[in-house]
Amino acid sequence: MNLTIPAIVAALFLSLATAAPVSAGETEDAIAEKLSNAVPGLRVTSVQKSEAKGLYEVQSNNGDTIYTTEDGVYLLTGDLLKLTDDGIANVSEESRARGRQETMAEYGEEGVISYPANGEEKAVVDVFTDIDCPYCRKLHDEVPQLNDYGITVNYYGYPRSGPDTPSFSKYVSVWCADDQQAAMDAAKSGKSVEQRNCENPVEEQFRLGAQVGVTGTPAILLEDGKMVRGYVPARNLAEGLGLL
Numbered sequence: 217m218n219l220t221i222p223a224i225v226a227a228l229f230l231s232l233a234t235a236a237p238v239s240a241g242e243t244e245d246a247i248a249e250k251l252s253n254a255v256p257g258l259r260v261t262s263v264q265k266s267e268a269k270g271l272y273e274v275q276s277n278n279g280d281t282i283y284t285t286e287d288g289v290y291l292l293t294g295d296l297l298k299l300t301d302d303g304i305a306n307v308s309e310e311s312r313a314r315g316r317q318e319t320m321a322e323y324g325e326e327g328v329i330s331y332p333a334n335g336e337e338k339a340v341v342d343v344f345t346d347i348d349c350p351y352c353r354k355l356h357d358e359v360p361q362l363n364d365y366g367i368t369v370n371y372y373g374y375p376r377s378g379p380d381t382p383s384f385s386k387y388v389s390v391w392c393a394d395d396q397q398a399a400m401d402a403a404k405s406g407k408s409v410e411q412r413n414c415e416n417p418v419e420e421q422f423r424l425g426a427q428v429g430v431t432g433t434p435a436i437l438l439e440d441g442k443m444v445r446g447y448v449p450a451r452n453l454a455e456g457l458g459l460l
Contacts, residue, residue: 248274313441316429316437343436344435373391374430384418388414
């Protein structure tokens with residue numbers, strides 16, 4: 217069941233409008249149970265106190281963030297912002313970044329197609345890529361430059377068309393090739409690649425991408441969990457990482 221924020225909010229308010237009041241000492245588990253019961257198909261993955269007093273941050277299986285009062289009756293959706301001495305900080309995005317970082321660390325680098333840094337490794341970026349995506353190809357053309365900056369590029373498969381499509385099969389063929397880098401280079405340049413099949417992690421990586429919030433390609437995940445959505449010139453990316 218694909219739930220959107222508006223659908224979740226509508227269902228929650230419809231259910232909670234007639235719900236009995238809850239005690240002021242409602243726990244995180246109770247909040248999770250209350251929200252899950254209110255919306256069939258919603259799976260709450262975590263509930264924790266927000267740094268905003270009186271609010272709890274709820275993460276769910278659709279990747280969106282919901283904020284709720286302690287009793288689970290009042291809800292807020294969207295990003296929580298905070299005024300700081302340095303300007304406005306996005307509290308929600310900082311939380312999502314930590315979650316991505318934990319998820320990627322748990323998954324690990326097994327099964328990636330890696331382009332190691334030349335010489336000393338100064339940074340690692342995880343790129344969710346689609347072979348047929350024009351901007352993914354543009355980024356791939358600059359991978360040697362990124363490697364020269366000391367950046368290792370790890371590719372995770374994210375064929376946007378999904379499983380059982382020609383683009384997905386193409387990524388599987390690249391992954392199953394004897395020389396993955398050569399096959400990737402050829403496919404990214406528009407050349408045909410020998411069709412192959414083997415036990416592979418492409419579908420698992422595709423699901424991983426959805427889990428960390430990939431909505432388009434290329435999606436560049438930094439080591440701190442922040443996500444750069446879309447193509448960024450190699451030099452700009454290196455500058456953003458503090459390498460230039």
